[in-house]
Amino acid sequence: MRRPGERAWWPYAFIAPAFAVYLAFVFLPVLDTVRYSFTQWDGLTAPVFIGIDNYVRAVTDPVFLQSLGNNLALTFWFCLLPIAIGLVITSLIARSGLPGAWFFRTAAFLPYVLSLVVVGVAWGWIYSPVFGPLNQFLEAIGLSDLARPWLGDFDTALPAVGVIGTWVQYGFVTILMVAGVQKIDEQLYEAARLDGASSWQQFRNVTLPGLRNEITVALVFTLIASFRVFDLIFVLTKGGPANQTSVLSFIVYKNAFQYNALGYAAAMAVILTAIILVISVFVVRWREREGAAA
Amino acid sequence: MGLFYDKNLATKYGLTEPPATFADLVQQLDTVKAGGDVPITFGALDDAGIQMYASILETLVTPQWLDDFIYGRNNISFNTPETIQAAKTLVDFVDKGYFTKGYEGIKGDDAAKLFAAGEGAYFWQGSWYGPTLTGAAGENFGFIRTPPQAAGGSALSIGGVGLPWSIRKTSANPDCAAAYLDWITSDHAMALVAGLGVLPGHAAEGATGTSALFNEMAAAFADASSKNEVGHYIDWAFPTGFDTFLDNLALLYAKKVTPEQFVANIDKEYQAFLATLK
Numbered sequence: 001m002r003r004p005g006e007r008a009w010w011p012y013a014f015i016a017p018a019f020a021v022y023l024a025f026v027f028l029p030v031l032d033t034v035r036y037s038f039t040q041w042d043g044l045t046a047p048v049f050i051g052i053d054n055y056v057r058a059v060t061d062p063v064f065l066q067s068l069g070n071n072l073a074l075t076f077w078f079c080l081l082p083i084a085i086g087l088v089i090t091s092l093i094a095r096s097g098l099p100g101a102w103f104f105r106t107a108a109f110l111p112y113v114l115s116l117v118v119v120g121v122a123w124g125w126i127y128s129p130v131f132g133p134l135n136q137f138l139e140a141i142g143l144s145d146l147a148r149p150w151l152g153d154f155d156t157a158l159p160a161v162g163v164i165g166t167w168v169q170y171g172f173v174t175i176l177m178v179a180g181v182q183k184i185d186e187q188l189y190e191a192a193r194l195d196g197a198s199s200w201q202q203f204r205n206v207t208l209p210g211l212r213n214e215i216t217v218a219l220v221f222t223l224i225a226s227f228r229v230f231d232l233i234f235v236l237t238k239g240g241p242a243n244q245t246s247v248l249s250f251i252v253y254k255n256a257f258q259y260n261a262l263g264y265a266a267a268m269a270v271i272l273t274a275i276i277l278v279i280s281v282f283v284v285r286w287r288e289r290e291g292a293a294a
Numbered sequence: 295m296g297l298f299y300d301k302n303l304a305t306k307y308g309l310t311e312p313p314a315t316f317a318d319l320v321q322q323l324d325t326v327k328a329g330g331d332v333p334i335t336f337g338a339l340d341d342a343g344i345q346m347y348a349s350i351l352e353t354l355v356t357p358q359w360l361d362d363f364i365y366g367r368n369n370i371s372f373n374t375p376e377t378i379q380a381a382k383t384l385v386d387f388v389d390k391g392y393f394t395k396g397y398e399g400i401k402g403d404d405a406a407k408l409f410a411a412g413e414g415a416y417f418w419q420g421s422w423y424g425p426t427l428t429g430a431a432g433e434n435f436g437f438i439r440t441p442p443q444a445a446g447g448s449a450l451s452i453g454g455v456g457l458p459w460s461i462r463k464t465s466a467n468p469d470c471a472a473a474y475l476d477w478i479t480s481d482h483a484m485a486l487v488a489g490l491g492v493l494p495g496h497a498a499e500g501a502t503g504t505s506a507l508f509n510e511m512a513a514a515f516a517d518a519s520s521k522n523e524v525g526h527y528i529d530w531a532f533p534t535g536f537d538t539f540l541d542n543l544a545l546l547y548a549k550k551v552t553p554e555q556f557v558a559n560i561d562k563e564y565q566a567f568l569a570t571l572k
Contacts (some may be wrong), residue, residue, distance in 0.1 A: 127399065128401075129395065129396025129399045130396070130400055130408060131404075147396075148396070148399070149397070149398040149399025150545075152338060152398025152399035153399065154550070159522060229565050235339070238340070239543035240342070240544055241342075241398065241541075241548065242548075242550075243541060251493050254537070258533075258537075259534055283295045
């Protein structure tokens, strides 16, 4: 017999196998990374403990700072823009009874399920100055002055990568929002209409608050995506031209596997992890407070 | 490394003789440009044309300087009149519009396809593109060494005939490893490589392959090799060399650095590396 309040042991037994895998393949490697971040290590010889030197080096390294700045700039393309687009599409298709709305939902979601490597290769073709449809289109409609080597141009390389992020993320955001809207009580809209609320006022005062949780989830996921982006950069630009599209995950990779500076790479990886962690916690907390206040 | 050339375009412009000097080459590029064709097929997206820069540089420097630079000997600087002149030459090429339009955003392999499709007179690249250019249109292309500055003078051609292999002191089977090294450098292995249309590291003298292009590549290599004019890949000089050159070449093309700043930036990284050796 179990006394009230006594916990059963067997739920832990069910969790144990998955937790053991998590410990071995996620948690311990993370600890190892933190440990190596305080060393100078070439990957072959024994690591030498050097304290916080790697961290000092990172915050004074122009390439690190530029990459961090690029990641921040990408949050506009990977996070803010997709959420804005997602909200617009949701307000257009979710409650309109538009025939074929399912088609648009599915079409919008497709980019998100594709491997980013595939996405990168395909967009690389679109942007190509040789045979890319983008420049061909601009030339066909008489705007050949606007045609440029998108990924090789200092002014357009980062936005060009960013647009791809928007294209990948907005479908995911849209699906979240559309699903969220469907569980908002229809009576709220009815009451709003009776009070003479316009479509915009309904969206502003009923839809948006009702999507609070979905927006939080979308923010966390897309913010994380904008900080961990690697595949697109690797396939498209390798950080070029002259680090214009370099991002943190890419310089971690370069330092670890090209320059054999594993200690320094580990320190930058720890910083990247910390940034993602802080942002996620901050966003979730912020929404919780907002939720409590509402 | 050297210059692939398009035989159809060479005929079109009456370029019957390979350029004897670098100035002759530039004159040919002018002729092609004036005729409305692309003088140099180029895609900078992957490697920013580092080997093109190095090819020009290595016609200007002495073997002694290049060896010192690569092996970190004698505390030399990368900031020299020659390194600046090579950078100025590239800027000059940009200004004269010698390169494929949009080259900053073109991948290296796409540039090779453009060249294979006849879109350019010269393609400044390595022999590894030989097999790509030896397809259906295989006999349309030839290969020459980058010409020297003075007629009959000497010029280095980039080549990487040595790869650093090492056998660990603690290896359990050093003889087996050594036997493998013997095998990959054997005539038989070289013949297998040549069979794929790739220029083998040695035994290239007198080697003949299945295509005219391969034979021209082999002849160019034999010429450089016999005159002891095989140069180096300059990015091998220091661990971050490849990225340092790429970043600064992109800045150079975009006119965000001058040739003087370009070599100063690279020398700064190079000196930082030399300092770690002491």
